[in-house]
Amino acid sequence: xxxxxxxxxxxxxxxxxxxxxxxxxxxxxxxxxxxxxxxxxxxxxxxxxxxxxxxxxxxxxxxxxxxxxxxxxxxxxxxxxxxxxxxxxxxxxxxxxxxxxxxxxxxxxxxxxxxxxxxxxxxxxxxxxxxxxxxxxxxxxxxxxxxxxxxxxxxxxxxxx
Numbered sequence: 001x002x003x004x005x006x007x008x009x010x011x012x013x014x015x016x017x018x019x020x021x022x023x024x025x026x027x028x029x030x031x032x033x034x035x036x037x038x039x040x041x042x043x044x045x046x047x048x049x050x051x052x053x054x055x056x057x058x059x060x061x062x063x064x065x066x067x068x069x070x071x072x073x074x075x076x077x078x079x080x081x082x083x084x085x086x087x088x089x090x091x092x093x094x095x096x097x098x099x100x101x102x103x104x105x106x107x108x109x110x111x112x113x114x115x116x117x118x119x120x121x122x123x124x125x126x127x128x129x130x131x132x133x134x135x136x137x138x139x140x141x142x143x144x145x146x147x148x149x150x151x152x153x154x155x156x157x158x159x160x161x
Contacts, residue, residue, distance in 0.1 A: 001110070002072065003062050005054035007103040010046050014076045014101040017043040021074035021103070026119075029055060029069040029107065047074070047103060054105045064109055073106035 010017070020043040024032040029051070036048040051071070058064040079100030085093045 001062055001064065002106055002108045003054055003058040003064065003069075004104060004106045005050050005057055006105075007046060007050040007053070009079050010101045010103055011098070012043055012046060012101055013099040014078050016041070017047065017076040017101050017103060020044050020047055021076050024051070024071050025074045027071055027116075029066055029071065032071050047105070050103045050105050054107050058107055068109045069107045070109070071105065072108040073104065075104045075106075077102045077104070 020036070020039060020041055023039075024035060024047070027035065032051060033048065036044045036051065055066045055069065058069055059066060079102050081100065082098040084096040084098060086096050088094050
């Protein structure tokens with residue numbers, strides 16, 4: 001079952017908040033809370049607040065236990081931008097954009113837990129497989145080249161005038 005929580009109009013740039021949400025995506029709830037607690041960014045505080053809200057929704061509304069939950073999605077979308085003006089030289093002005101975000105976190109109990117270690121192990125396995133394929137491909141052209149017969153070159157005559 002999926003449970004979600006949305007924090008709308010958070011006063012932080014979506015670019016800064018996405019950096020933190022990428023880290024917690026796919027982690028178990030306990031690991032995500034630990035990671036957010038020790039991340040020294042404003043976005044981590046706001047995402048932690050949203051994650052705790054999603055956990056409370058899971059416990060109270062869906063009767064789920066928090067230790068079996070996994071962060072399925074952690075998405076940050078753009079909210080409305082507040083436009084402000086700053087005075088500049090010679091009576092002119094420049095615009096300041098104060099960006100806002102909508103933070104959405106979806107928890108589920110259906111996905112198996114994938115930690116950083118398992119992700120790294122998967123990546124290493126795929127890299128090894130790619131290296132094996134490359135080695136097999138590089139050996140094949142050498143043997144194929146040896147089997148081919150050399151072509152006869154065409155003689156070209158240049159006329160001297």
